[in-house]
Amino acid sequence: MNELLKKAEANASTKEEKSFVRPEDEEREVIAPDGSIIKVNPIYDYFSGEKPSVEKPNKGVVEKFLNWARAESIWVLGFGTGCGSIEIPPLMTPRFDAFRFGVQMRPTPRQSNAFIISGYLSVKTLKRVIRSYEQMPSPKYVIALGSCTINGGMYYDSYSTINRLDKYMPVDVYIAGCMPRPEALLAGFVKLKEIIKSGKGEGANLYAENFDEYKANQKKVIKDWNMPDYNW
């Protein structure tokens, strides 16, 4: 046992030096077909090296009109993170019919503007969630579904699930419950519409303003950080 503890301590002290970058993502030189040597850095070649910037809202009626339009077309990223993801498929059935609220599911983050964090979020999934969230075009909204996203729920003392979602990304609407039924989710959509229409759905700007703080919190729990700081 002592050996294991010593190993853990040794790992902790050399953590900064240890790199989790996968071999295919390492910075290296590649020989092109014509014989020239090209420097390749896969992590940064395909992503923006800059931080996200704040987009100021328009003035007066224009912003009101835009917000009305945004509220009427909520395109949700089809990404189920926890047990709550089973509550999302019924929304798209005739019984609950989320289409009448202007809600629809999209397969990729580039096509969607709302993210439902459905239930408990393990650190492993948080990494993928951040990657997807940062790829969504702004303005973007986050709906936190279930108690686990509020204070950890029944997994509050788990070693692998986060407790408070709002420390890692801005949250617009919380839906409490374990699990909330699809009706609660619909009520959440209505609430989100109210928030957007009143001009308070500024999650993307909040993320850009406090980017360093959010990033520090994310890196605190994701120990094998092998992706760019901003995945746009």
Place this chain on the structure above:
Amino acid sequence: MKSLIERVSTKYNLQEVVQQRDNLVFAYVDKELAIDMVTYMRDYEGYAHFTLMSCVDWIEDGKFQLLYLLNNPETKTEFGIKVAIDRDNAVMQSAHHLWEQIWTYQRELKEAFGIDFPGSPRVDEDFVVEGWDDMPHMRRDFDTNKYAEETYFMREGRKSYDPATYMREKLYPKQPVTAKKNKDEQ
């Protein structure tokens, strides 16, 4: 089943043989003989289907208990082979050559309990939790609550109640709680 137990127990010196049902037996084997016995059961006794492999942390005894659960599809019986290994020096012979899927179990046990299986493919890679740098998280001396408090952000205002007293106060608010307590003491 009885003849099988008699046959095997003399051969491999089985201890604590427990027949739970007509078709389910558990028995302890010595660490050195365990993989031999698994091979024998597979090749000669017809236990050709590997059901699962698991581990229990007996921290009071300083032991890990490994379980190889084998199934005989012809007689529809199961045989659980238990092995006790030392907790401080948790190394076990790998069995991935018998069934290929065993190396996945062994990789999981390496991460969750820190049991080493030398020679097992990809045994040192992360299995479920990525980038874990603390002690193995399924060991019983790992304090998961303390780890969560230190690592994640606790939201204030979380309360927990004793279910018995809470429900009693809620259902029978007029009845004093102390009266019930006295009864318990008597």
